Amino acid sequence: MAPTPYTVSRTTEIAAPADAVFGLVADFHRWTAWSPWERNDPDVERTYGGPDTGEGATYGWRGNRKAGAGTMTITEADRPGRVAIDLRFEKPFSSESTVVFTIVETESTTTVGWTMAGHSTGFAKLFAMVVPMDKLIGKDFERGLLALKEQAESGS
Template sequence: MAPTPYTVSRSTEITAPADAVFGLVADFHEWTAWSPWERNDPDVERTYSGPDSGQGASYEWRGNRKAGAGGMTITEADRPGRVAIDLRFDKPFSSESTVVFTIVETESSTTVDWTMAGHSTGFAKLFAKVVPMDKLIGKDFERGLRNLKEQAESGR
């Protein structure tokens, strides 16, 4: 059975400089302040490796059933406009995706687009027939972008 492609994308306007937004996205240590999944398991185990931020920075997590387990590695970090990440889930099911944050500063704000693309296989493919990936995590992206906006606009 062939994999099923998916793309989930959300966007927001942030009244903060693009460089401030980039700093929150390109440093996994900052994700605890805005990531929509950070509250899924307060006892999640985090491991950071590589540089503190930017290309080559990695983050792995292991938590309860809801948080699951997996890892992310920044593969591209072009300040202040783009951060690309390889995302791997090990639990609750195995999958790989590419995540891209596009950050564009205008005269009055910064536009942030958050996109995740990949292919559903195995159990995830069957589950996606019932609940499409956009419906499954789209609201998480929206919550994460609201949190990111709050952090960037507060000058964090």
């Protein structure tokens, strides 16, 4: 069975400078304040590696069934406009995706885009036939962008 490609993408407008948004995205230590998945398992085990922020920074997690387990590595951090991440899930199923945040400042706001793209294979492909990836995590992206907006606009 051939892999099935997927893309999930959401955007929002944030009334804060692009650099402030970039700082929240390019530092995995700061994801606990806005990531929609951080509240899924309060006992999740986190590990950080590489530099504190930017290219080469890593974040690993291991939690309950809902949180699963996996790693993220920042592969590109182009201040203030783009952060690319290699995302690898180990549990509840194995998968690899590319995550890209685009951050574009205009006169009055900053437009933030959050996109995840990859291929569903094996169990994930079968599951995606019932629940498409956009339906599965699109609402999480929306909640995460809302929390990112609140953090950036509050100056946290």
